[in-house]
Each structure stands twice: as structure tokens, then as C-alpha cells.
Amino acid sequence: MFLWILSVICNTVQEKELMEKGKNVFYQEVTENDELASVSIYVITRNASVRVSMTHTKVRGKSNNFKKEGNLENKESSTSEGEKAVKNSTKIEESSFSELDEDFDDIGELVHNEWRKKLTKKGMYCIQVHNPSKKSVEYSISAYSIKKTNEETKAFDNFKNTLQTLASLLDKVKAENYYFNVQQNKNIKEARNIRRLVNFLILFPILTVVIGWVKHAIARHMVKPSKKKFANVF
Structure with a gap:
């Protein structure tokens, strides 16, 4: 009997707005079933830019893909709100991502138009988007992955x-x-x-x-x- 393996394409897109000196943090997990995974950020506001940092760890928490630290629906976040969100996170998330927060690059890579990275290693990725300018910036973040499944x-x-x-x-x-x-x-x-x-x-x-x-x-x-x-x- 033959084993039929399906590949399911998953694509998640979110649009966000960062106020002055604001910061968003997202988590994306790459499992053994992911054949191909990537994350991309596109700056929507013209003549604007954001700074993006990404770190990787093998530790897996219970957070969903693209779960923001704090309230996902809140599109306005500042540095202080981000710190409060970390404090209000569950113990599992704190223990899972404390290593990520310590090793984070606060400066990050300056992105004017589009930023794209392939997630080649298994484990949890933490993506930080920071607005260094004095005006609000709209951007979109998307995750693309191909997952294997043998469900008929x-x-x-x-x-x-x-x-x-x-x-x-x-x-x-x-x-x-x-x-x-x-x-x-x-x-x-x-x-x-x-x-x-x-x-x-x-x-x-x-x-x-x-x-x-x-x-x-x-x-x-x-x-x-x-x-x-x-x-x-x-």
C-alpha cells in the first residue's frame, strides 16, 4: 500500500501600524513537518522605514504563530507597552523566550521596502519590528510555509x-x-x-x-x- 503525502501551503498576512519609537514582537515556529518556511515584511508607508531583528532558538513555547507579546489587536505599541506585555506574558513564554530577549539586536536591519528571510532551521523564531522614526509607519508581515501531512x-x-x-x-x-x-x-x-x-x-x-x-x-x-x-x- 502506498503512503500518500500531501503538502499544505499556509500563508498568514497581517497589517500593522507602529507609532513613534514603537515595537512589535512576533513568534514563528518551524516544525519537522515544514518543508519550506519564510517570513517577509513590507513597508506600506511611503518614504518610511523600520528596523527588523530576528533570532532563533530550539525552545518551543505554547504561543501561536505570529503571536504578539501582549494584545495582537492593539496596533499601537510603545517601548513601555512592550515591556509591560513581556511582564504580563505567561511563565512558559517568559522561560521560552528570555534567551531570545537577552540576545536581541536592538538596532536591527534597516528596511525601506521589503525584508524577506528563509527559516531553514527547526525551532522558534522571534522577529522584532522597531520604528526608529518620529512618525507612524504602516507595514505588513507575512509567513509562508509548506507543511507535510498524510491525512487522507x-x-x-x-x-x-x-x-x-x-x-x-x-x-x-x-x-x-x-x-x-x-x-x-x-x-x-x-x-x-x-x-x-x-x-x-x-x-x-x-x-x-x-x-x-x-x-x-x-x-x-x-x-x-x-x-x-x-x-x-x-
Whole structure:
């Protein structure tokens, strides 16, 4: 029995707004089932920029993908609000991500348009977005991943049945194609034989006439008397 493995494409997009000197922190987990994962940030506000830092750890917490420290629905956050959010986090999140917070790069990479990173290692990634300017900045953050799953759903069963039907139809077409190729080769051989026969029938009268003319010429030459031999007689 074959093991059917499906690849599910997951894409999460969020739009955020950072006020002056604001900061957002997101978590993205890469598991063994993730074949390909990446995170991208796009700055929506024109002539604006943000600073992005990302760290990786093998420790996994209970937070969901892209769970902000504090309230996810709150689009305005400052440095003090971020610190309060860390304090209000659960003990599991504090113990899981304390190492990340200590090793974080506060400066980060300056991003004017788009920032994209592939998540090649398994574990938890922590992404920090900081607004260094004195005006609010809108940006979007998205996560893209391809996950493996071996769950056979009804749609997949229908798809598998369709593939099996197509395979049987292809076998049938292949057999019919082979039969037609054999029949075509036979027809070609018969056509060549008929062409040879027709050519022979066309040449046969000509050969008959030529042979008759040759026999007539030989017989005439043998019967005709020589002029020198009978010159004195006549």
C-alpha cells in the first residue's frame, strides 16, 4: 500500500501600524513537518522605514504563530507597552523566550521596502519590528510555509480516484495506439507489395513487346538471304 503525502501551503498576512519609537514582537515556529518556511515584511508607508531583528532558538513555547507579546489587536505599541506585555506574558513564554530577549539586536536591519528571510532551521523564531522614526509607519508581515501531512480527506480520495481513472485510460490509449501502429505497419507493407505488383503489370506489356520485337529481328536476320551470295543468280 502506498503512503500518500500531501503538502499544505499556509500563508498568514497581517497589517500593522507602529507609532513613534514603537515595537512589535512576533513568534514563528518551524516544525519537522515544514518543508519550506519564510517570513517577509513590507513597508506600506511611503518614504518610511523600520528596523527588523530576528533570532532563533530550539525552545518551543505554547504561543501561536505570529503571536504578539501582549494584545495582537492593539496596533499601537510603545517601548513601555512592550515591556509591560513581556511582564504580563505567561511563565512558559517568559522561560521560552528570555534567551531570545537577552540576545536581541536592538538596532536591527534597516528596511525601506521589503525584508524577506528563509527559516531553514527547526525551532522558534522571534522577529522584532522597531520604528526608529518620529512618525507612524504602516507595514505588513507575512509567513509562508509548506507543511507535510498524510491525512487522507474526501477531496484527496476523489483526486486519487481520478488519477487512477486517468491511469487506466492512459493504459487503454497506449494499447489502442500499439494496435494502430501494428495495423499501420501491415498496411504499409501491403501497399508496398501492391505498388510492386502494379509496377510489374505496367512493365509486363512493355517487356512482352520488347521481347517479341527482339525475336522478330533475330528470325528475320536468320531467314533473309545475303545479297553477295545470290548476286550472279538474279
